[in-house]
Amino acid sequence: MNAKLDRMDRLTGNEKVNGARVILDYKTGKANVGGWLGARPDEPQLPLYAVARDENAGGEVAAVAFARVKAGEMEFKGIAREEGLIPEVGTLVEQRSAAAKQYGSWEDLLSSWRRELEALGREFAAGEARVDPKDKRKLATCRYCEVKPLCRIYERYGAPADGDAGSGEPE
Numbered sequence: 001m002n003a004k005l006d007r008m009d010r011l012t013g014n015e016k017v018n019g020a021r022v023i024l025d026y027k028t029g030k031a032n033v034g035g036w037l038g039a040r041p042d043e044p045q046l047p048l049y050a051v052a053r054d055e056n057a058g059g060e061v062a063a064v065a066f067a068r069v070k071a072g073e074m075e076f077k078g079i080a081r082e083e084g085l086i087p088e089v090g091t092l093v094e095q096r097s098a099a100a101k102q103y104g105s106w107e108d109l110l111s112s113w114r115r116e117l118e119a120l121g122r123e124f125a126a127g128e129a130r131v132d133p134k135d136k137r138k139l140a141t142c143r144y145c146e147v148k149p150l151c152r153i154y155e156r157y158g159a160p161a162d163g164d165a166g167s168g169e170p171e
């Protein structure tokens with residue numbers, strides 16, 4: 001699989017962070033850190049970079065973040081191993097998402113990403129094609145999918161009520 005990383009910086013400054021990497025993904029739209037968390041992450045791109053860098057290319061990864069480049073809304077949103085690596089990017093304990101509470105540490109988060117992504121990769125390689133949307137309650141996963149009549153998702157789980165279908169954005 002080929003994937004292109006937007007930006008990776010190598011940190012310098014003190015003994016603790018020297019050589020560690022931060023991975024950045026530029027975004028003009030909504031940046032949802034919660035999409036990296038929990039089982040079957042909705043936005044696995046940055047976790048994938050972090051795990052690949054951590055494992056294959058050497059150089060410990062110490063933070064991942066979206067860099068929002070929309071005019072008037074410039075900001076970083078992400079997760080860092082420790083404070084002060086990227087402006088306004090906090091550690092796991094500072095995340096608002098309830099899903100962040102399941103990780104005991106930054107290392108635990110990296111290990112979890114590795115497990116989730118390896119499992120997804122194995123399923124893909126094995127041709128796994130179950131009709132098994134992640135969000136079975138609101139079916140937000142299926143909102144923009146055009147093959148609903150073929151997979152008969154509404155027959156399995158029922159059509160979401162008006163206003164309950166969500167925005168299509170991961171939660």
Ligand code: SF4
Binds near residue numbers: 132133141151
């Ligand atoms: S509607 Fe699309 S995304 Fe949802 S279960 Fe069916 S094939 Fe998968």
